Amino acid sequence: MTPNAEQHWARTKSLMILMLGLWVFFGFIVHMFVGALNKIVIAGFPLGFYMAAQGSLIVFVAMLFWFAKAQDKIDRETGVAEDD
Amino acid sequence: MANASADKGGFLNNLGRIYAIYTGGFFGFIFLVGILEQLGVGQKYLGYMFMGLTILVYAFIGIVSRTSDVGEYYVAGRTVPAFYNGMATGADWMSAASFIGMAGSLYLLGYDGLAFVLGWTGGYVLVAVLIAPFLRKFGAYTVPDFLAARYGGNMARLCGVIVLLACSFTYVVAQIFGTGLIAQRFIGLDFTVAVYVGLAGILVCSMLGGMKAVTWTQVAQYIVLIVAYLIPVVWMSAKKFGVPVPQLSYGQALQSISQLEQEFVQKGLATQASLSTTHTAPFSRYSPANYFWLIFCLMVGTASLPHVLMRYFTTPSVREARQSVAWSLLFIFLLYFTAPAYAAFSKLEVYSTLIGKNIADLPQWVYSWGKLGLVNICGKAAASAEAVKASCAALAGHTGVLRLQDFGINPDVVVISTPEIAGLPYVITGLVAAGGLAAALSTADGLLLALANALSHDIYYKMINPNAPTKQRLVISRVLLVIVAIAAAWTAAQRPADILAMVAWAFSLAAGGLFPALVLGVWWKRTTKQGAIAGILAGFGVTLLYLLVTRYFPGFGVKYLGMTALLNPITWAPVVDLKVAMAAANAMDGWVTLAHPMASKVGWFNINNISAAAFGLPVGFAVMIVVSLMTPAPSAELQRFIDEVRKPRGKTLMEEKSGLVASH
16 A cells, blocks of 8 residues: 555544444434433424434434545545546 | 447536426426316326326436446446436435335324434435445446455355345335325226336336436436425425425424324323324334334445445446435435424324314315225224214214324325315325325336346346347346336235335345445455355344244244244333233244234344344344454455555446446
């Protein structure tokens, strides 16, 4: 491996771990507190219900657009990106 | 493969304009049908117009996109921009179950139904981060292609094909079944005829143009399905709350629902038992463990389903493959975050217009769906006013006022009947039917292509006849596509009882069988051929065993595999008394029906069989890792291959490796 490729993979792995961490948090952990969160009601929505119905979904969408950007930045900075 | 003909370049350069005109035309058409309705044209003809015109448009796209180029047939020439591939994936992904069933499940299950909303969206994080960009870089035509290259040969390929066939076939049967149901209800065809008409609609889109035709049809189908899903809810929201943003206004609907739920109990219109599931309270249908395992299995399954993954083979670059996953999720999100609103509006409408009314004054829609056995009152199908009166009179102490526990609705009709229940014009109901049809057809297209490609590319070309000339390969692909389609339609026409449950199984089968091999293949260089094959077989085997035994051989599971009765999530009491059930004469029967006292009611650690990958996935990973460590590390050449897969820059690997140049 050239140094570039090594750095590329190391940074890719960190990004992957960050993404999976967020995924576990918004996919599972936050919903474990649904009982407590449901006591908070915003605009008619119990918060625990809202997180499962919309909140986590919005986070997933935003995460993926951000990820596409962040990974592309890594690719470019380590010189393994595709030509435009 | 960048040898786009001038004509195709023209199409690709004008995608925005073409689909904008198409969308405008579709709105114009809805408007026109609305006017015809006001002029007194019969509902049946409005239904024909919606079904007929949309299918004609899909067929037109399918025929215009016909191709005789292998690269275009298998991966749409890798020219699909991220945004449009996102739409196509949205249509590919959202099946009849999402479009028609999702809001209905949420209506019935309340909070616990959100496991499907979460599971079917969160999986895309795994797709984007762990799998899709790498498969795109590799340059596969099919998912088993990657397994074969990474795990040295056709044994791994065959394992992949087996898992693919197992999870995609039942899935496609369910889509054709859904197409048949919609056509039957809205244009009054006989179910069997409707199934074969649906089949023709599917084939015309995929047979001539393969992936290329399927892609551009799916984009068109996405537009129809999302418009059809959003218009009724936006309308209801505006009508009821004065805000045309249902995703915001249904908070108020949720409040009204819980107020009504309390009032019903006070007035004796509902028992505590029938309200054991208040709409927003968690864990009344699934125990917490089952809820989270279900989310997990659906997510991992999403990331392993071949018909989804193969959509990302069609983008022009690895970069666009990643962006495309984000667009896909956005387009899917539009429907999924609206589904809970749909369910809430529908429930509110039923609660406020039906419950507490005299059973003599029920609205007409109750009978029109009751006739089809989809709405029950007092425990029997509400076929007519007399039938309702008779069945309620048969209940001891019934006062003639409709109580909550008297009313039952099939989840599949919630979406289709809500416009009618809410008093919207029939044009909206027809529109919803066209949307449901688009959802079922588009998913069926993708699945059929995945199945036929596995047979034609992986089995025939790669394993049986590697020297087959291009022309012959495409002929074989098309013949196999038709054969698989007919087999699926024939199966659907038999009306298999469990077909909808089996769709949920597909996720666990894909997760247990494919996920470890795909992920470790990229992320852990040490994974060996033997490890992968053993892991696929173990993960898939355990998942399949759990599904089959709990559903079809429960007595065997209890006696020999140490399974116990599942528990009620509220009372934690066993849902079946095993002492009694095991002593019964039918205890050890095989292939039992759902009516069997133990069918789908036993398991390990109180895990429902819908989450079977809870066992298969860990076993698959463990076996793959242990066997890999016991066998010699992959060769230096293969390690370099993995390095190349990880880097976006450079040519796709499959063409280089096998010298397979798709187009010229």
